[in-house]
Amino acid sequence: MNQTERDDLPTFRRDVRRFIGENLPEDIRCTVRENRLVSHEEVVRWQKILHKQGWVAPNWPVEWGGVDWNPMQRAVFDEECALGGCPPINPMGLSMLGPLLIAHGSEEQKARYLPNILSSDETWCQGYSEPGSGSDLASLQTRAVRDGDEYVVNGSKIWTSGAQSADNIFCLVRTDVEVKQQLGISLLLIDMKSPGITIRPIIGLNEMHFFNQVFFDDVRVPVENLVGKENAGWTLAKAILGSERLHLSRTGENRALLDDLVAIARQEESDGRKLIDEDWFKRKIGRAEVRLKALDYTKQRFLQMAAAGQTVGPEVSMLKLQGSELIQCFDELLLEAVGHYGLPYDAAWMLGSRAEEPIGAAYAGTISANRFRHKGYTIAGGSSEVQHGIIAKNVLGL
Ligand SMILES: Cc1cc2nc3c(=O)[nH]c(=O)nc-3n(C[C@H](O)[C@H](O)[C@H](O)COP(=O)(O)OP(=O)(O)OC[C@H]3O[C@@H](n4cnc5c(N)ncnc54)[C@H](O)[C@@H]3O)c2cc1C
Structure with missing residues (x-):
C-alpha cells in the first residue's frame, strides 16, 4: 500500500461507518447486537442494501461487480461491519461460488448466475458432504450419469446448511467410477426446484434448523450446468474450500x-x-x-x-x-x-x-x-x- 492509500484510510473508514449508520436497518442491528440468530431474510435484506451501494462483493473483480479496494480497505470494511452490528454475509454465493465461476465458469454460466448472486435474487447452498463422506470427501458416492444433453443424478447430500431456503445447490457428483476417486468427480449447478429433489430437515439438539439432508432421485441436470470439464471437479472443489477457509x-x-x-x-x-x-x-x-x-x-x-x-x-x-x-x-x-x-x-x-x-x-x-x-x-x-x-x-x- 502506498502513502496516498494509507492517508486515505481514515476518510474511507468514516465513509463506511456513515453508510452503515445510515443504512443498516435497526431491527437487523438489534438482532446482531443481542447475539440472536440472524434470519435468512435479514441477511438477504442487508446484502441487497450493500449491493445497491456496490459493496456486496469486495472479493470480486470490478468488471464483474466487485469493488476496487486494496486489502487494507477491505480489512477496514470488515472491521466497521463488525463494529456497526452488520450481519455476516452468506458466503455460499458471494465468497465461494461467485469467484469460482468468474475463474472457471463458461460465459453463459457467468451471465446466467453472477448477476443474481450479486443482487441476492438467488441464493446457494453447498452439496459436498454425504452420509459416510465428510472429511474423506473424495469418497463421495452421489452419481451423475450422462444421458444425451443431461446428467441424471442419484444419491444424497447431508449437513446441507440453508438448503431449505436456497434456490440452487453447487454439488459434487461422481461421473467416473473406474478411476482414482479424485479423478472421477465433477461439479454441477443444480436448481433446487428440479423434480426428484427432496429436502429432509435435520433439527439440531439446539432446536434449530440449519441442516438438511438432500435426496436426488433421477434428477435431470442440463450438461451446460457442468462447471469446468467433466471429472475435473476435485480441483474446483478444493478451490472453493480454500475460499471457504479464508472466509x-x-x-x-x-x-x-x-x-x-x-x-x-x-x-x-x-x-x-x-x-x-x-x-x-x-x-x-x-x-x-x-x-x-x-x-x-x-x-x-x-x-x-x-x-x-x-x-x-x-x-x-x-x-x-x-x-x-x-x-x-x-x-x-x-x-x-x-x-x-x-x-x-x-x-x-x-x-x-x-x-x-x-x-x-x-x-x-x-x-x-x-x-x-x-x-x-x-x-x-x-x-x-x-x-x-x-x-x-x-x-x-x-
Ligand atoms: C455447522 C456446520 C455446517 C455445515 N455445512 C455444510 C454444508 O453446507 N455443506 C456440506 O456439504 N457440508 C456441511 N457440513 C459438513 C462438514 O463439512 C462435515 O461435518 C465435516 O467435513 C466433517 O465430516 P463428518 O461430519 O462426516 O465427520 P467425519 O469425517 O466422520 O469425522 C469424524 C471425526 O473424525 C475425525 N477425523 C476424520 N478424518 C480424520 C483425519 N484424516 N485425521 C484426523 N482426524 C480425522 C474428525 O476430525 C472428526 O472428529 C457442515 C458441518 C457443520 C458442523
Whole structure:
C-alpha cells in the first residue's frame, strides 16, 4: 500500500461507518447486537442494501461487480461491519461460488448466475458432504450419469446448511467410477426446484434448523450446468474450500465477541471489583486479543497475496483453524464473565420469540445458545483435526 492509500484510510473508514449508520436497518442491528440468530431474510435484506451501494462483493473483480479496494480497505470494511452490528454475509454465493465461476465458469454460466448472486435474487447452498463422506470427501458416492444433453443424478447430500431456503445447490457428483476417486468427480449447478429433489430437515439438539439432508432421485441436470470439464471437479472443489477457509477465519465475528467481552467485563464484578480491573481477567482478554490480531494480520497477508495474483495454498487452513477455535475461546471467557447466569439454554431468545426476561442481564441470555452453536465451527469446512493434518503434511512437509 502506498502513502496516498494509507492517508486515505481514515476518510474511507468514516465513509463506511456513515453508510452503515445510515443504512443498516435497526431491527437487523438489534438482532446482531443481542447475539440472536440472524434470519435468512435479514441477511438477504442487508446484502441487497450493500449491493445497491456496490459493496456486496469486495472479493470480486470490478468488471464483474466487485469493488476496487486494496486489502487494507477491505480489512477496514470488515472491521466497521463488525463494529456497526452488520450481519455476516452468506458466503455460499458471494465468497465461494461467485469467484469460482468468474475463474472457471463458461460465459453463459457467468451471465446466467453472477448477476443474481450479486443482487441476492438467488441464493446457494453447498452439496459436498454425504452420509459416510465428510472429511474423506473424495469418497463421495452421489452419481451423475450422462444421458444425451443431461446428467441424471442419484444419491444424497447431508449437513446441507440453508438448503431449505436456497434456490440452487453447487454439488459434487461422481461421473467416473473406474478411476482414482479424485479423478472421477465433477461439479454441477443444480436448481433446487428440479423434480426428484427432496429436502429432509435435520433439527439440531439446539432446536434449530440449519441442516438438511438432500435426496436426488433421477434428477435431470442440463450438461451446460457442468462447471469446468467433466471429472475435473476435485480441483474446483478444493478451490472453493480454500475460499471457504479464508472466509471461515471469522475475524469479524471474533472482533464483535471481543467487544462484547470487554463491555461485559466493565459491568460484571468479582469480589466487589469490576472484572475489567482484575489482572487475572485482563490477562485472559489480552491473550485472546493478541490471537485475534495475529489472525487478522495473517488473513491480510493472504488477501494481499491473492490481490497480487499469487496462489494461496493449503496454508489457508491456519485461518480456519485459528478463527474457529478463537470463537470458542471467547465463548468460554464470556461464560466465565457472567457465571451461572450464562448457563440457561434459551432457544426462544435466540430466535427472537422470547416472552420472558432472562434471569440475569440480557447479554447473558444468548451465551449458552451461541456457545453450543459455535461448537460446529471447528467441524464445518473441515474439522480442526483435518486442518492440523493439512498443515503438517502440505505446509510443513512433515
Ligand atoms: C455447522 C456446520 C455446517 C455445515 N455445512 C455444510 C454444508 O453446507 N455443506 C456440506 O456439504 N457440508 C456441511 N457440513 C459438513 C462438514 O463439512 C462435515 O461435518 C465435516 O467435513 C466433517 O465430516 P463428518 O461430519 O462426516 O465427520 P467425519 O469425517 O466422520 O469425522 C469424524 C471425526 O473424525 C475425525 N477425523 C476424520 N478424518 C480424520 C483425519 N484424516 N485425521 C484426523 N482426524 C480425522 C474428525 O476430525 C472428526 O472428529 C457442515 C458441518 C457443520 C458442523
